[in-house]
Amino acid sequence: MKEKHTVEIIKNKKIAKNTFKMIILAPLVASEAKAGQFLNVFCKRGDLLLPRPISICEIDIKLNTVTLVYAVVGKGTAEFAKMLSGEQIDIMGPLGNGFYIDETNNNHLIIGGGIGVAPLLELVKNLKGNKTVYLGFNTEPYLIDEFNRYADEIRITVENKIETGDGSLETGDGSLSESKDGTEKESLGTVFFGSDNNSGMSQKVPSPMTLKGNVMDLIKENTPKADMIYACGPKPMLEAINGWAEEKEIEAQFSMEERMACGIGACLVCTCKIKKDEDREWQNYRVCKDGPVFYRDEVMWE
Numbered sequence: 001m002k003e004k005h006t007v008e009i010i011k012n013k014k015i016a017k018n019t020f021k022m023i024i025l026a027p028l029v030a031s032e033a034k035a036g037q038f039l040n041v042f043c044k045r046g047d048l049l050l051p052r053p054i055s056i057c058e059i060d061i062k063l064n065t066v067t068l069v070y071a072v073v074g075k076g077t078a079e080f081a082k083m084l085s086g087e088q089i090d091i092m093g094p095l096g097n098g099f100y101i102d103e104t105n106n107n108h109l110i111i112g113g114g115i116g117v118a119p120l121l122e123l124v125k126n127l128k129g130n131k132t133v134y135l136g137f138n139t140e141p142y143l144i145d146e147f148n149r150y151a152d153e154i155r156i157t158v159e160n161k162i163e164t165g166d167g168s169l170e171t172g173d174g175s176l177s178e179s180k181d182g183t184e185k186e187s188l189g190t191v192f193f194g195s196d197n198n199s200g201m202s203q204k205v206p207s208p209m210t211l212k213g214n215v216m217d218l219i220k221e222n223t224p225k226a227d228m229i230y231a232c233g234p235k236p237m238l239e240a241i242n243g244w245a246e247e248k249e250i251e252a253q254f255s256m257e258e259r260m261a262c263g264i265g266a267c268l269v270c271t272c273k274i275k276k277d278e279d280r281e282w283q284n285y286r287v288c289k290d291g292p293v294f295y296r297d298e299v300m301w302e
């Protein structure tokens with residue numbers, strides 16, 4: 001729905017440092033939206049005129065709800081974080097094109113970095129076949145239980161450890177830690193969760209690896225099998241995945257992020273260079289309307 005409309009906030013709670021999960025009652029969006037699309041979310045403050053683009057994280061068609069997960073980075077998202085259940089909020093969407101799901105692909109590799117993990121949850125839910133999920137976080141992981149419900153295998157990595165008083169290192173929530181000399185303490189910097197799909201139970205199993213680092217390190221360490229990669233996260237991460245996918249000749253889709261104003265293709269603020277056809281020149285495309293998801297060989301990496 002391209003018109004701005006008002007919906008009710010069912011829940012809005014903190015799930016990690018500076019990170020919130022908002023569930024809205026939005027039957028029209030829930031019935032139309034697909035994984036990878038986003039909503040324009042409007043602020044109440046009169047001076048914050050531009051809507052904030054936020055990806056659809058999860059859809060519940062039965063309950064008519066849509067979940068958004070957002071990081072507080074500026075004035076708009078700070079306002080969202082203060083909103084309470086029962087309050088109303090203005091939205092527009094679903095906007096943009098979501099991920100393309102090819103039913104002939106059996107092995108899916110889903111890679112998220114930071115807040116880029118959010119739009120991947122609904123995707124993992126919808127994909128059929130073997131789903132391997134690699135998630136990279138800055139200091140504190142989130143949405144792991146939710147991903148674990150739908151994925152066959154999850155590996156997570158927490159990049160920045162926080163210095164502690166005794167010289168050891170630990171992550172923001174203290175759940176993963178290593179000692180000063182680099183040997184692991186109780187758990188490792190990278191944790192593997194394997195789902196037991198037959199019983200519906202999930203097991204938490206420490207990974208046999210002592211790898212610390214980002215999702216690219218995870219990929220290189222494990223060389224996962226994939227027919228298609230779906231990735232969302234910071235540009236340097238996408239660029240690195242692009243290089244790896246090219247080398248391994250694996251098709252990939254990237255959800256791109258650009259600063260936006262209108263979110264509906266009218267202002268050209270979000271243009272980036274895309275080559276839709278081998279024979280054609282690089283052209284300007286609007287991330288909001290032509291994307292935000294693009295195929296690997298369509299995107300120009302500058």
Ligand SMILES: Cc1cc2nc3c(=O)[nH]c(=O)nc-3n(C[C@H](O)[C@H](O)[C@H](O)COP(=O)(O)OP(=O)(O)OC[C@H]3O[C@@H](n4cnc5c(N)ncnc54)[C@H](O)[C@@H]3O)c2cc1C
Pocket residue numbers: 038050051052053054055056069070071072073074075076077078115118119256257258259260261292
């Ligand atoms: C397609 C798309 C999907 C996104 N999905 C999510 C998500 O699921 N969760 C999440 O936390 N963030 C997401 N973002 C980023 C989110 O839009 C910005 O973090 C947010 O707009 C910042 O608003 P602010 O007022 O708090 O920050 P400010 O810096 O005060 O914002 C100032 C202006 O710049 C714009 N802006 C700032 N950062 C970005 C950005 N990274 N991308 C686009 N516009 C920006 C704002 O919309 C606003 O108009 C997404 C961005 C895009 C383009």
Ligand code: FES
Pocket residue numbers: 259260261262263264265266267268269270271286287288289
């Ligand atoms: S944000 Fe206006 S054209 Fe994309």
